[in-house]
Amino acid sequence: MATHDRVITSGRQGVVETNKVIRSTYTLLAMTLGFSAVTAGVAMLSNAPPLPWFMVLAGYFGLLFLTNAMRNSVWGLVSIFALTGFMGYTLGPLLSFYLGAFSNGSQLVAMAFGGTAAIFLGLSGYALTTRKDFSFMGGFLFVGILVAFLAGLGAMVFSMPALSLAVSAMFILLMSGLILWQTSEMIHGGETNYIMATVTLYVSIFNLFTSLLHILGIFGGDD
Known part of the structure; x- marks a missing residue:
């Protein structure tokens, strides 16, 4: 009887801890997204030029390692706000470009934002309500993201628009999978650190938005 009670107590503690991680993650995610919006706005208002790609990568990976x-x-917490603030700042010049280069730039940005929100909320809601275990996707996602990242570098360095478009499509699929995987990890105890869970979800949202914006700009942009 005592053993049974201990199992029940342990189970309840596990559920409480899981719910705490989920709540903390989504709270911090909302805060970092808001902070990114502020830094992106600062970059746009100051007409900040785009940073060289190697500086973006150095800043991103350096702050990611620090976090x-x-x-x-x-x-x-300080480090994650530095990371997301930096990424938001790099987003500012990109948004300025789309708003200035296309007559329907504001519509493109709004569509990318709406699409990103719909994908994230839909996938997160699905994982949270069904509580399915998507841990099997981890290895595939790691390899896929590495391949897509290297292909993206190649497309940028060698100016290959077709490959760049394919990479954006790949990132939309991969980031969608990453949202499912990370949410599942929180639910099933695979991730107990809400800071790292927030980083993963933030990066997924960031890449979803920029990839959608890229594709919308190609197929729906009006000069």
């Missing part, structure tokens, strides 16, 4: 190293301390 991972600090994930179990309060400095992890």
Whole structure:
């Protein structure tokens, strides 16, 4: 009887801990997205030029490494806001380009934003309500993201528009899978650190938005 009670208590504690991670993750995600919007706005208002791609990669991976190293301390919160603020700042010049280069630029940005929100909310809601285990996707997503990242670098360095379009389509699929996987990890205890869960979901949303915007600009942009 005592053993049975301990199992029930342990199970309840596990559920409470899981719910705490989920709540903390979505709260921090909302805050970092809001902070990114502010830094993107600052970049747009100041007419900041796009940063060189190697500086973007150095800043992203450097801050990502720092966030991972600090994930179990309060400095992890400082680091994640530095990371998401930096990414928001790099988004500002991109938004300015679309708003200035296309007569329907504001519509394209709004459509990309709406599409990103619909995909994220739909996939997160599905994973949370069905509680299906998507942990099997981890290895595939890691390889797919690595391939897409290298292909994206190749498309940028060698100016290959067709490959760049294919990479954007790949990222939409991969980031959608990453949202399912990360949400599942939180539900089933595979991820207990809300800072790292937030980083994964934020990066998924960021790449979803930019990839959708790229595709919409190609097929729906009006000069």
